[in-house]
Amino acid sequence: MENLTASEIAGFGVGAVLLCVTLAAPKLDSFIALSQRRTLGMCKRCGDLKMIACSNCKGIGSIRKGSNFFSNMVDDFYESMEDTPKPTPMEPCVKCQSKGRTACPECSVARRVTQ
Ligand SMILES: [Zn+2]
Numbered sequence: 001m002e003n004l005t006a007s008e009i010a011g012f013g014v015g016a017v018l019l020c021v022t023l024a025a026p027k028l029d030s031f032i033a034l035s036q037r038r039t040l041g042m043c044k045r046c047g048d049l050k051m052i053a054c055s056n057c058k059g060i061g062s063i064r065k066g067s068n069f070f071s072n073m074v075d076d077f078y079e080s081m082e083d084t085p086k087p088t089p090m091e092p093c094v095k096c097q098s099k100g101r102t103a104c105p106e107c108s109v110a111r112r113v114t115q
């Protein structure tokens with residue numbers, strides 16, 4: 001009878017621990033991931049790629065050339081002269097030197113601080 005009670009208590013104990021672990025698991029997981037990332041020195045913004053997609057050209061590396069009224073008129077004029085339609089004029093992105101990526105600001109800041 002005593003043995004049964006003890007194992008019952010142990011069962012309750014294990015059940016309670018399992019319940020606690022299950023409830024705490026997501027929190028614990030994110031906590032570990034966060035602390036791990038911090039320990040590894042990984043960047044929250046770029047995942048340590050040191051690069052992020054260029055916000056100016058959306059990572060394409062080139063942007064559509066100015067769509068002001070005058071250039072549209074010129075384009076229309078030349079299009080009416082030519083038989084084949086021109087491809088959309090693109091110009092290289094100056095922000096990322098048409099790479100489509102820019103250095104992660106968070107990483108460059110962190111590097112500046114640590115060095
Ligand atoms: Zn760009």
Ligand SMILES: [Zn+2]
Binds near residue numbers: 108
């Ligand atoms: Zn970064």
